[in-house]
Amino acid sequence: MPTYIPTWQDQAQRHLQEELRQARLGYAELALRMRQYGFDETEASIINKLVGKSFSESFYIAALNAVKSRYRKELPLR
DSSP states (O other): OOOOOOOHHHHHHHHHHHHHHHHTOOHHHHHHHHGGGTOOOOHHHHHHHHHHTOOOHHHHHHHHHHHTOTTOOOOOOO
């Protein structure tokens, strides 16, 4: 039986969702926080990106910064 090997996109999606869970942060709050990084997101757009696993690297890094993940590299505010 073949073993499922998660893609990098799968791993990024799972990582971001886990960071949100640990921070007890919802998608609406994440959307608000991402505005400081120049992203015009809504709760629905974030859900669509995570469910569809279709987000850019810049979105991923900004989201981790917005969550204040321990893995983040701080980005300057605009």
